[in-house]
Amino acid sequence: MHNYNWLDTEREALEQVGLLRQLRNVMSAPTGTINLDGRDVVLFGSNNYLGLSTHPKVIAAAVQATRTFGTGASGSRLISGNNELYTILESNLAEVKGTEAALVFSSGYVANTSIIPVLAGEGDLILSDALNHASIIDGCRLSRATKKVYQHCDLEHLKTLLSESHAFQRRLIVTDGVFSMDGDIAPLSDICDLAARHDAMVLVDDAHGFGVLGADGGGTVEHFGLEGDKIIQMGTLSKAVGALGGYIAGSRSLIELLINRARGFIFTTGLPPATLAAANAALDIIRSTPELRQRLFSHAKCLKTALIDVGYTLLPSETQILPVVLGSPQRATRIAESLLTEGVFAPAIRPPAVPSGTSRLRLTVMATHTEAEIQQAIAGFASVFPKFC
Ligand SMILES: Cc1ncc(COP(=O)(O)O)c(C=O)c1O
Numbered sequence: 001m002h003n004y005n006w007l008d009t010e011r012e013a014l015e016q017v018g019l020l021r022q023l024r025n026v027m028s029a030p031t032g033t034i035n036l037d038g039r040d041v042v043l044f045g046s047n048n049y050l051g052l053s054t055h056p057k058v059i060a061a062a063v064q065a066t067r068t069f070g071t072g073a074s075g076s077r078l079i080s081g082n083n084e085l086y087t088i089l090e091s092n093l094a095e096v097k098g099t100e101a102a103l104v105f106s107s108g109y110v111a112n113t114s115i116i117p118v119l120a121g122e123g124d125l126i127l128s129d130a131l132n133h134a135s136i137i138d139g140c141r142l143s144r145a146t147k148k149v150y151q152h153c154d155l156e157h158l159k160t161l162l163s164e165s166h167a168f169q170r171r172l173i174v175t176d177g178v179f180s181m182d183g184d185i186a187p188l189s190d191i192c193d194l195a196a197r198h199d200a201m202v203l204v205d206d207a208h209g210f211g212v213l214g215a216d217g218g219g220t221v222e223h224f225g226l227e228g229d230k231i232i233q234m235g236t237l238s239k240a241v242g243a244l245g246g247y248i249a250g251s252r253s254l255i256e257l258l259i260n261r262a263r264g265f266i267f268t269t270g271l272p273p274a275t276l277a278a279a280n281a282a283l284d285i286i287r288s289t290p291e292l293r294q295r296l297f298s299h300a301k302c303l304k305t306a307l308i309d310v311g312y313t314l315l316p317s318e319t320q321i322l323p324v325v326l327g328s329p330q331r332a333t334r335i336a337e338s339l340l341t342e343g344v345f346a347p348a349i350r351p352p353a354v355p356s357g358t359s360r361l362r363l364t365v366m367a368t369h370t371e372a373e374i375q376q377a378i379a380g381f382a383s384v385f386p387k388f389c
Contacts, residue, residue: 211240
C-alpha cells in the first residue's frame with residue numbers, strides 16, 4: 001500500500017506546524033452549556049446565535065413536517081417535485097430581504113459556489129474582499145472569471161481596481177456582510193455607490209448578518225437601510241436561523257436563471273422537510289422577537305469589555321463574533337486547550353480559515369447564554385491569561 005504512504009506524510013506535516021484539526025464529540029444540543037466528550041463546558045463557538053435550533057416552536061415544526069412529509073426529499077427539486085415548504089420559505093425570505101424572490105440551496109457553501117459561476121465567467125471580472133469566506137473563493141475559482149482581491153474593506157483599492165476594469169464584459173463585487181472570522185461589517189453603502197458608478201453587480205454574503213443585524217433581523221442590507229433590489233443577497237439558514245441551507249435573494253429574473261443554470265441547485269437532492277419547516281418557524285421568531293438581538297448584542301458587549309479588562313487584545317468587531325488574535329496556530333491551540341480545562345469551549349481558528357500569523361480564538365455569543373455562562377467564560381479567560389500572555 002506504499003502508494004498511499006503520502007497520506008501519513010501529509011498528516012504528520014500538518015501536525016508539525018500545529019494545523020492538524022480533530023473532531024470532538026458533542027453529546028448534547030448547542031445550548032450555552034454542552035456536553036463535550038463527556039464533560040459539561042460552556043460553549044462559545046456556536047453560530048446558533050439566537051438559540052433557535054432548540055426553540056420549542058422550531059422543534060415542533062420540524063417534528064410535524066417529518067410526520068407529514070417523511071425524512072428525505074427523495075430527489076432534486078426539479079425532478080421529484082418541489083415541496084410546498086420551499087415555496088413558503090422562499091416567499092418569507094424574499095419578504096424579509098426586501099427582494100422579488102429567493103431561492104434555497106442545500107447549504108451556504110453550495111449557494112456561493114453555485115451563484116458566482118452564473119453571474120461571472122470568462123471575460124468577466126470578480127473583485128473580492130481579501131477576507132471573504134472560502135465558499136466565495138471556491139465560487140470564484142469555479143467561475144473561470146478573472147479574480148482580483150482588494151484589501152480588506154479598502155474602498156480606495158476597490159475604486160482603483162474598478163477604474164481599471166472597463167475592458168471586462170461584466171464586473172462583480174463580492175463581499176461578506178459580516179466577516180466570519182473578524183466580526184466587522186463591510187462598508188456596503190459605499191461599495192454599492194462605487195458599483196453604481198462603475199456598472200458593477202454586488203453580491204453580499206450575509207451568513208453572519210442575517211437574523212442579527214437590522215430591526216427585523218434582515219441583515220446587512222437592512223442595517224444600512226439599502227434597497228434590497230440593488231444588491232444580490234446570499235445567506236445561510238445554518239447560523240442565526242438554526243437550521244441548514246443557503247439562499248439567494250434577488251430579482252425574479254435572477255432566481256429563474258439560477259433555477260436553470262446553477263449546478264449546485266440542479267444536480268442535488270432537496271433539503272429534508274424538517275429543515276425547511278424549522279427554518280420557516282425560526283424566521284417567524286426572528287422577525288417578531290427583536291429582544292433576542294438586543295440580548296445578543298448586550299452579551300457581546302459585556303464579554304468584550306471583560307476580556308479587554310483582563311488584558312486580551314480583541315479585533316474591533318461590531319457584532320456577536322469576538323476574535324482574540326494570538327498569532328501562531330500552536331499558541332492559539334494551547335490557549336484553547338487550557339480554556340477547555342477551565343470548562344470553556346472557544347475553538348482555535350487557524351489557517352487557511354484565517355491569514356497566516358493571525359490564528360485566534362473566535363468567540364461567538366448566543367442570545368440564550370445565561371449571565372452565569374458569560375461569567376464562567378470570563379473567569380476561564382482570566383485564569384489562563386497569566387500562563388500565556
Ligand atoms: C461567510 C460565510 N459564508 C458562507 C458560509 C457557508 O455556509 P454553510 O455553513 O451554510 O454552508 C459560511 C459558513 O461557515 C460563512 O461563514
